[in-house]
Amino acid sequence: MAEVSLENLSKSFGDTIGVDNVTMTIPDGAFFVLLGPTGAGKTTTLRLIAGLEKPDQGDVRINGESVLDVSPAHRDVTMVFQQYSLYPHLSVRDNLTFPLRSPLLKTPQAEIDRKIKEIAEVLHIEHKLDNKATELSGGEMQRVAIGRALVRDPNIYLMDEPLSSLDAKLRSELRVELKRIHKNLGATLLYVTHDQIEAMSMATHIGVLQEGKLVQLGSPREIYANPNSQYVAERLGSPRINILPADLFGSAPKGAKTIGLRPEHIMLGSGIEGHVNRVEHLGDHTRLQISLAGYDLVAVMDPHNPVNQGDTLHISPKNQFYFDAKGIRIS
Amino acid sequence: MAEIIIENLQKDYGDFTAVQSSSFKVNDGEFFMLLGPSGCGKTTTMRMIAGLEMPTSGQIYIDGVDVSGKPAAERDIAFVFQMFALYPHLNVRNNIIYPLKSEGMPRAKIKEKLAEVSKILGIEDILNRPVGGLSGGDRQRVALGRAIVRDPKAFLMDEPLGALDVEFRERMAQELRALHDRMNATTVYVTHDQLEAMQMGDKIVVMNHGVIEQFGAPQIIYDKPATMFVADFIGSPSMNFLRFAGKVTPNDTSVLLGDHTVQVPRQLEAYEGDLVLGIRPEHILLSENSAYRAEVLATEYLGTNQIITLNTANGQIKARISSEQSVNAGETVGLEFSSSRITLFEEQSEKAILSELNEGVLENG
Numbered sequence A: 001m002a003e004v005s006l007e008n009l010s011k012s013f014g015d016t017i018g019v020d021n022v023t024m025t026i027p028d029g030a031f032f033v034l035l036g037p038t039g040a041g042k043t044t045t046l047r048l049i050a051g052l053e054k055p056d057q058g059d060v061r062i063n064g065e066s067v068l069d070v071s072p073a074h075r076d077v078t079m080v081f082q083q084y085s086l087y088p089h090l091s092v093r094d095n096l097t098f099p100l101r102s103p104l105l106k107t108p109q110a111e112i113d114r115k116i117k118e119i120a121e122v123l124h125i126e127h128k129l130d131n132k133a134t135e136l137s138g139g140e141m142q143r144v145a146i147g148r149a150l151v152r153d154p155n156i157y158l159m160d161e162p163l164s165s166l167d168a169k170l171r172s173e174l175r176v177e178l179k180r181i182h183k184n185l186g187a188t189l190l191y192v193t194h195d196q197i198e199a200m201s202m203a204t205h206i207g208v209l210q211e212g213k214l215v216q217l218g219s220p221r222e223i224y225a226n227p228n229s230q231y232v233a234e235r236l237g238s239p240r241i242n243i244l245p246a247d248l249f250g251s252a253p254k255g256a257k258t259i260g261l262r263p264e265h266i267m268l269g270s271g272i273e274g275h276v277n278r279v280e281h282l283g284d285h286t287r288l289q290i291s292l293a294g295y296d297l298v299a300v301m302d303p304h305n306p307v308n309q310g311d312t313l314h315i316s317p318k319n320q321f322y323f324d325a326k327g328i329r330i331s
Numbered sequence B: 001m002a003e004i005i006i007e008n009l010q011k012d013y014g015d016f017t018a019v020q021s022s023s024f025k026v027n028d029g030e031f032f033m034l035l036g037p038s039g040c041g042k043t044t045t046m047r048m049i050a051g052l053e054m055p056t057s058g059q060i061y062i063d064g065v066d067v068s069g070k071p072a073a074e075r076d077i078a079f080v081f082q083m084f085a086l087y088p089h090l091n092v093r094n095n096i097i098y099p100l101k102s103e104g105m106p107r108a109k110i111k112e113k114l115a116e117v118s119k120i121l122g123i124e125d126i127l128n129r130p131v132g133g134l135s136g137g138d139r140q141r142v143a144l145g146r147a148i149v150r151d152p153k154a155f156l157m158d159e160p161l162g163a164l165d166v167e168f169r170e171r172m173a174q175e176l177r178a179l180h181d182r183m184n185a186t187t188v189y190v191t192h193d194q195l196e197a198m199q200m201g202d203k204i205v206v207m208n209h210g211v212i213e214q215f216g217a218p219q220i221i222y223d224k225p226a227t228m229f230v231a232d233f234i235g236s237p238s239m240n241f242l243r244f245a246g247k248v249t250p251n252d253t254s255v256l257l258g259d260h261t262v263q264v265p266r267q268l269e270a271y272e273g274d275l276v277l278g279i280r281p282e283h284i285l286l287s288e289n290s291a292y293r294a295e296v297l298a299t300e301y302l303g304t305n306q307i308i309t310l311n312t313a314n315g316q317i318k319a320r321i322s323s324e325q326s327v328n329a330g331e332t333v334g335l336e337f338s339s340s341r342i343t344l345f346e347e348q349s350e351k352a353i354l355s356e357l358n359e360g361v362l363e364n365g
Helices: A041-051 A094-099 A110-120 A136-153 A170-187 A197-201 A220-225 A231-237 B043-051 B090-100 B108-121 B136-149 B164-183 B195-199 B219-221 B228-234
Strands: A004-012 A016-026 A031-035 A057-062 A077-080 A156-160 A188-193 A206-208 A211-216 A242-245 A259-260 A265-283 A286-292 A295-301 A313-317 A322-323 B004-013 B016-026 B031-035 B057-064 B075-078 B154-158 B185-192 B203-208 B211-216 B242-249 B255-258 B260-263 B271-279 B284-287 B293-301 B303-313 B315-322 B332-337 B342-346
Touching: A004 B219, A016 A206, A016 A211, A016 B004, A031 A041, A031 A110, A041 A156, A041 A188, A077 A136, A110 A136, A110 B136, A136 A156, A136 A170, A170 A197, A170 B016, A170 B293, A188 A197, A197 A220, A197 B293, A206 A220, A206 A231, A206 A295, A206 B228, A211 A220, A211 A231, A211 B284, A220 B195, A220 B293, A231 A259, A242 B284, A259 B154, A259 B164, A265 A295, A265 B164, A265 B195, A265 B219, A265 B284, A286 A313, B004 B043, B016 B203, B031 B043, B043 B075, B043 B154, B043 B185, B043 B203, B075 B332, B090 B108, B090 B136, B108 B136, B108 B164, B136 B164, B185 B195, B195 B219, B203 B219, B203 B228, B211 B219, B211 B228, B211 B242, B211 B332, B228 B242, B228 B271, B242 B255, B242 B315, B255 B271, B303 B332
Parallel strands: A031 A188, A031 A206, A077 A156, A156 A188, B031 B185, B031 B203, B075 B154, B154 B185
Antiparallel strands: A004 A016, A004 A057, A206 A211, A242 A259, A259 A322, A265 A286, A265 A313, A286 A295, B004 B016, B004 B057, B203 B211, B242 B271, B255 B260, B271 B342, B284 B332, B293 B303, B293 B332, B303 B315
16 A cells, blocks of 8 residues: 655756656555656656655655655665666576565565566566576566566556567557556556557556646546646647647637647538648558648548548537647636 | 569578569559568568669569669669768768769759759758758758759668657658658658558558568558458557357358357358458447457557457457447457458468458459
8 A cells, every 4th residue: 555645846956957846646556657758857756756866845755654764775666667677697587586585575485486477477478587687688678677576566666668668569568468467466656658658548647747847637538638738738649639820710719829639629521621631541540631721730530531632621620629828728 | 753563573591581482563653661570571672672682583673674683873773771871071961962973963963953952851051061960850851862862763761760769750751751742753661660651651562571461552451451460460459360160151241250140241262160350459349239248358548549458259359449438447348340341361371261351452462
């Protein structure tokens, strides 16, 4: 059981702001994803929780108790890094066992064997247990690194882009696995990524970071369907949301500067005239690149729609968002 | 402008066959993708078209002329390796005109070509800059400029976007394709990324172990795969394979999957034995009325739709359904298949069985 709460947490590195006055609670058992581009403060937040950095101000609490004076080893937290950090001279089995041999834990051998077997099965590395770590492929090494975090059974897992070095197929497989593992463990997991698919498909909660600030927190559905700013709207969804002048399709609410229109919310049939520059058949859906009154937009359609390159279409928006000059959502 | 015809092209390295008796045709002006996993022979095929490798047997025709024995320099083809291969000590202008200078083109003509190319690429204002300080996108434009300036008959590109991060790659892919649409030069493009192939290509050749598995327009390959390899390699998540033992006779419009009858496109071939029913994730629907039951193992929210992983009597499968449908891990649901979209395969040969759906397409395999 572990709930992590951050209170007015800030951390700068010289003139660079890492984390800027972040307050949030990661509920017990959550799969909490911190989402943002490079430099948004995701990794710094993670390192502050792990105890690898000291905050300039604010507090980190685990189950209500401040852990600022607790060393990383005693925080009941385990971290998986982006680059697999394995002991190259040890076998996979010994790499996995290593954390259990810690004098702090005193794990019995039978328990170690049982755990290694279980973890190896989950991560599909049973047949590689006696290989040296250096004999593995990149994907296998990263699975061992994740495995090494799992064997320790901590209450809190911190993961820093653990899938980013893997190929697409393995990544999608491990997304499902990680989610399943998390559910079985019931542990609290804080996961940092800039990959919106990972965020949407795995998270119970997403916190969106912008220049060190937490700008929105909610379930993936809430964040996707109800973003509070243009910045948040642009973080989720592929292809990215179209941002156009607010009055392009007719009258806009007072103060609106732009309209945000997701590619799947472009209706054909009536409205403004647009020209189809290109049709991309991607199999399960088709993308249209459309120019309209001098602006480019992308629309997503069913695969077997009759639209061709060079066609003229009439377009109207659905479920659109309006943003003011600062990019803040106008409701 | 060029049409490229490949006929029974073969490349052996000792005992190892890198490319096995391949034939396909690249039409003039086409953006043509060679797609497959690493080691499938796609790069070797391209290097033979370029003249960097000589085929063991078979022919390559460019505009009707057999160039199989000709050296690379006489083929009038521009090969763009990694796009970032620029001369670091030269500025943008000199990087672009280098090929023209080295072939001794008159200065006035060079100037004219440079103006034309830099306009196409939108790099007129950076011509005097050293290439060292350029952004990734500009470096790529310069590398392209150096290829375009020679006015080759065709462009060959080997994973030019491979090293870029996702977002930038998508933008560059779009830019490359738009450039192609302006110039209409025949382009052969090697990639292992199926999405890139679908997105950019007019036609795709799918290769595996040195063999061409299928070629055709992206949507046709996606809808009507000739082999299980193609079905699995194209699309994400891949096509689902439900394995069963059974029998197909011509004119059948259903098969027996265990004790469950599934409607399929009208079959045109006979086969009995181990069969595979192939269906794409978006062609599986949840239906309370269906007797074909499955356990939901996982759900992945993706915005407008969600991927659900299901355990069925015929193995684990994935379905893509609307996010508005409420479904949770642990539930048992009924499944329905969009019958007209099903492809049956012979498990042993991994080849598609001929049906109304794929009739006329499979000979491209």
